[in-house]
Amino acid sequence: MQLNVLKDIRKIYAGLNPEGIRALAAKDIQVGLMASTDETYRRMEAFLAPAGSDVQALRAVSSAASASGSEAAERYDFVLCEAGVPVPRNGYLFESDETGSLARLILEENPDLELALARTFPLFRDAAASRILYRISRENALFALVTALPNVIPSFLDVPWAVGEFATDTAFLTMNQIRMALQLAAMYDRPVGFAEQKIELGTIVAGAFGWRALARELVGKIPLGGGLIPKAAVAFAGTYVVGLGLEKVNRTGSGMSRQQSRDAYTAAFEHGKKVAGELAKDARA
Numbered sequence: 001m002q003l004n005v006l007k008d009i010r011k012i013y014a015g016l017n018p019e020g021i022r023a024l025a026a027k028d029i030q031v032g033l034m035a036s037t038d039e040t041y042r043r044m045e046a047f048l049a050p051a052g053s054d055v056q057a058l059r060a061v062s063s064a065a066s067a068s069g070s071e072a073a074e075r076y077d078f079v080l081c082e083a084g085v086p087v088p089r090n091g092y093l094f095e096s097d098e099t100g101s102l103a104r105l106i107l108e109e110n111p112d113l114e115l116a117l118a119r120t121f122p123l124f125r126d127a128a129a130s131r132i133l134y135r136i137s138r139e140n141a142l143f144a145l146v147t148a149l150p151n152v153i154p155s156f157l158d159v160p161w162a163v164g165e166f167a168t169d170t171a172f173l174t175m176n177q178i179r180m181a182l183q184l185a186a187m188y189d190r191p192v193g194f195a196e197q198k199i200e201l202g203t204i205v206a207g208a209f210g211w212r213a214l215a216r217e218l219v220g221k222i223p224l225g226g227g228l229i230p231k232a233a234v235a236f237a238g239t240y241v242v243g244l245g246l247e248k249v250n251r252t253g254s255g256m257s258r259q260q261s262r263d264a265y266t267a268a269f270e271h272g273k274k275v276a277g278e279l280a281k282d283a284r285a
Contacts, residue, residue: 016175016178016179016182016194018182018192018193018194021115021179021182021183021186021192022186022192022193024112024115024116024186025115025116025118025119025186025187025189025192026116026119027113027115027116028116029077029113029116029117029120029121030075030076030077031048031076031077031078031079031080032075032076032078032079032080032091033045033079033080034079034080034081034082034085034091035081035082035085035094036082036084036085040082040094043094044080044094047080047094047097047123048080048121048123049121050122050123076090077090077110077113078090078091078092078106078110079091079092080092080094081093081094082094083095092105092106097123100123100126100127103123103124103126103127104127106124107124107127107128107131114128114131114132114187115128115183115186115187118187118188119186119187119188119189125187125188125251128187129184129187129243129247132180132183132184132187132243133180133239133240133243133244133247134240136176136177136179136180136239136243137235137236137237137239137240137243137268137272137275138236138275138279139176140172140173140176140177140235140236140238140239141232141233141235141236141239141272141275141276141279142232142279143169143172143173143176143235144169144173144231144232144234144235145228145231145232145235145276145279145280147169147172169235173235173238173239174204174205176239177204177239177242177243178201178204180239180242180243180246181197181200181201181204181242181246182197184243184246184247184250185197185200185246185250187250188250188251190250200246200249204242228276228280229273229276229277229280230273230276231276232272232275232276232279232280233269233272233273233275233276234269234272235272236268236269236271236272236275236276237265237268237269237271237272238265240264240268240271240272241261241264241265241268244256244261244264245261
């Protein structure tokens with residue numbers, strides 16, 4: 001069984017595209033600044049690239065210029081606007097963002113710029129990392145749930161995910177975690193690729209069998225499909241904790257301690273059960 005999983009993982013490796021991820025992260029971001037005073041311009045620049053930011057981010061800000069509404073919508077990926085200034089369709093009202101709400105809003109409405117924004121402007125990194133971790137963890141929970149459903153609900157035997165290229169759920173979950181590792185490295189402007197990240201990716205592959213064994217044990221102990229929620233919750237929590245560790249490595253150069261990982265897993269598993277319950281309800285509907 002493990003040899004078959006390794007073959008699937010190798011097949012999935014070939015389908016991943018580090019070059020494409022690097023290209024998305026390297027996109028040149030153009031930000032328009034619309035303000036009535038030089039002081040407000042300086043505040044906007046400091047918001048995007050605070051003291052200590054790298055030269056690349058500062059250059060990206062200083063190259064942006066004010067523009068009128070229609071021009072701003074065409075020339076810039078998004079525009080920061082002082083209160084009282086007409087806001088173009090790709091504009092955002094500039095205000096204090098201590099809670100990170102403005103950064104989250106910009107990312108939510110510009111998902112194709114997620115990696116580029118995080119790489120260029122550090123203020124987007126926390127929000128972008130949270131989006132990536134939650135999105136991929138949820139995908140893995142959904143996949144773990146759906147691939148287990150044919151064992152309980154015969155009508156799901158025709159679900160494409162249950163067969164074919166991703167014949168083992170471990171292979172899909174591992175592929176998604178590898179994709180997450182590539183994206184997190186890209187958003188922190190770190191080297192991206194299989195050779196460049198061999199230590200992190202090796203850790204993901206090595207841990208794949210442990211998560212699979214734990215999930216199967218939970219499913220096996222609870223009859224009549226009651227273990228589906230724990231299995232999906234394991235997929236969510238395992239992926240989320242892997243992501244937290246990868247994010248910390250890229251941000252600080254070191255990973256989480258064992259106690260930090262255990263605490264994070266406990267919290268993620270509880271949240272994963274809620275996510276899995278919602279997914280199971282939707283799937284059965």
